[in-house]
Amino acid sequence: MPSPDAPLLRALRGERPETTPVWFMRQAGRSLPEYRELRVGTRMLDACLTPDLAAEITLQPVRRHGVDAGIFFSDIVVPLRLAGIDVEIQPGRGPVFADPVRSRADVDRVTSVDPADVAAAAEPVREAVRAVVSELDGSGTPLIGFAGAPFTLAAYLVEGGPSKEHLRARAMMHSDPDAWHALAGWLALVSRAFLSAQIEAGAAAVQLFDSWAGSLAPADFRAFVAPHSAAAVAGVDVPVIHFGVGTGPVLDDMRLGGVAAAVGVDWRVPLDEAARIVGAGTTLQGNIDPALLSAPWEVLAAHVRDVLRRGRAARAHIVNLGHGVPPETDPDALTRIVELVHAA
Ligand code: CP3
Secondary structure, eight states: OOOTTOHHHHHHTTOOOSSOOBOOTTOSSTTOHHHHHHHTTOOHHHHHTOHHHHHHHHHHHHHHHOOSOEEOSOOTTHHHHHTTOOEEEETTTEEEESSOOOSHHHHHHHHTSOHHHHHHHTHHHHHHHHHHHHHHGGGTOOEEEEEEOHHHHHHHHHHSSOOSSOHHHHHHHHHOHHHHHHHHHHHHHHHHHHHHHHHHTTOSEEEEEOTTGGGSOHHHIIIIIHHHHHHHHTTOSSOEEEEOSSOGGGTTGGGGGGTOSEEEOOTTSOHHHHHHHHOTTOEEEEEEOGGGGGSOHHHHHHHHHHHHHHHTTSSSEEEEESSOOOTTOOHHHHHHHHHHHHHO
16 A cells, blocks of 8 residues: 555645655656666566566666656557557657547448447556555555546547647547547446556556647537546545646636546646646646746755745645657756655
8 A cells, every 4th residue: 555645645635745756747757877777678568468578667766766756657548449449659759549430430430339348458557656666665655556648538539640739630620529428438438447447556646648628719618628637536436646748728627627636737838827727626737837847956956946935735646747758858957856855
């Protein structure tokens, strides 16, 4: 069991522990030489579904940086692979689907898979999480599980791969709302099955990634997206962090009516401003600008101190980046950020 006194879990409850908790999105990955070494010869999604490998990769950044949480090494498209969908992750590009979901018939095809079958197929995920949690237990460090939110998953699935503006998914909402709601409703259940597998195996908190939510008009976010995201996490019995990029205009909606214990903020909105928007009932997570990871240390350190100072305006603060660690980041910069935050 992770300690209930772990700074991350206290901050999610709205308390201010003596040391501010810090972890990094994409802390496991290409910024670490030990990761690149382990991944040689194994495709990304195969690595995610090989329990020993996924567990070891999850633990690497916890050992190296002394962060306050592990984030389970997997990917938002893993539950889609478990649902039998033909998806690969192309290095340097991202998830690519053999059969994009464009028509009502395509939606009927993918949603015919029972989410219960995804839960059953998630045994390698449970096994990897159990291995991580048993290793982290000694230190009381919590493991964060995660899933993709329905819109971000649909942004890939409908397009068939990465896109800048996610035009096809946004078009489907308006041109065939029934098909959109059928697809997003199914994606919510599949993400929920993936989250439940991680929670059953010991994840102490979960993060819902709606990375591309910032591409939506606020009215569309409210009508077509937020209800499905809320369904993906409704009733989970661990604290929920809800993150998206470019979500300044919908930051209050990102609370999902209070279902989210914390909202993750990108680098565009200063945390004191974000705190005024989300109010006293929500913890903030963020929001170091990933671009500054390559700046001289004194520049980066001043930025981190500013993030900490503005974060005091929130009920509680979990330090993180405004988005993932860029692959070319010097990992020593991350270790120094952890030391600075813990000493502050
Ligand atoms: O350390 C962690 O944060 C945990 C693991 C994690 C990965 N993906 C590992 C990964 C998490 C939480 C994700 C979520 C994810 N995957 C998101 C949401 C977060 C975000 O960044 O906005 C998204 C949009 C994806 C889809 C995806 N998977 C992309 C865009 C890419 C990058 C493609 C590339 O090569 O640049 C991936 C691949 C991926 N997922 C890698 C990792 C470590 C890189 C794989 C490699 O080593 O080649």
